[in-house]
Amino acid sequence: MTIAVYPGSFDPITNGHIDIVKRACALFDSLIVAIYDRPEKNLLFSVDERIALAQTASEDIPNVSVRAFSGLVVDFIHHMKADVMIRGLRATSDFEREFEMALMNHKLAPDIELVCLMTSAKYQFISSSVIKEVARLGGCLDGMVPDHVAEALTRKYAETYTRG
Template structure:
């Protein structure tokens, strides 16, 4: 069984993330969406809320699991018998950072491979940060995040 991990903060999950997840499920037997716990970075949604939102928007994908993790990604992957890291790329600026991370993960575990998946062109400008900024100033995020995320995001931004 070929198992991949798609790590990220997903604060919140966007349609760009969902696109990578859906495409990844066609390549791998199991895709684990791994929400990184990073205590140094305060997110809008707590980790449990992120996991719950991702589970809701991926419930139509039977080979997707969603979990939180902290520590080294390669250690999490070993626990899950995963051999591939799936990363979505929007632009060359993403590549530089992700390439460095891929090399570090390869150094930590030579059995790990990183697969870079180019984003669908319609999501190349999309980021969780941009979505939060649009909501903050009252803009419409329809089509940027899954519909089920919109009310949760609007409510969270008002709190």
Template sequence: MMRTAVVPGSFDPVTLGHLDVITRSAKIFDRVIVAVLHNQQKKPLFSVEERMSLIKESTNTLLNVEVASFNGLLMDFVCEHKASVIIKGLRTVTDFEYEQQMATVNRHLNENIDTFFIMTNSDYAHLSSSIVKEVARYKADLKSMVSLPVEQALKEKFN
């Protein structure tokens, strides 16, 4: 039986921490779908299409990873793609408290879908997309934070 997992997020932009979770998920599951949230209430730096493209470029060696976007409830997306697991990366205790609440709601919506938590590699635990954008705004070195395609895209946005 093929096991499909969904790794959801806004990924604005995708960081090395995100890529760590995606890569590790790809080693565990047969199929991993990176689901880019289209949140109309936020003003992202990158469009959904740009974020998807950057994730595809950054994961092009992971043959079992796909990239898609979604609006609305994550659970609807998960069911539509016949996934059985949601993967959430955790950096801190604060992340856990929020993600535990979301996992409980998702479990209430569909008891057949499990949420797996993966602790982000400690090398990336300090990273967030917001921090990366702030560092990029001041043209500091991004090599330890994002993949080369993302670094180039950030430089273009802030030049």
């Protein structure tokens, strides 16, 4: 039984993330989507909101669960008795940072293997930050995020503007 952990901010989950989730699920017995609860990062959605959005996005996939974590990702992976960490790579923006983190994580926990899945070409340009920018400016997000995520973004920005 091989358990994989896919950690990230998921602020919010996008179709690019979901593609990686589905592909990782086909490779491993079970996958934990691990949502990083880091107060110091400037995030749009709370950890509970990010969990709910990711849960709805993965409700049709049987071997996925969604959990929040804080602290070192390698500690969380050990805690879950998982074997593998999953990350997604877009060309070429992610490589350097992922490489640096991978070497550090390997130093901290040599028993955890990292598996990087290359983005599918159609999701190459999708990042949570660009999605938020487009949503804030009222652009159409069809094909980039699930409907429930697009609705959550619309609500969130409506709230932000009403509060001033």
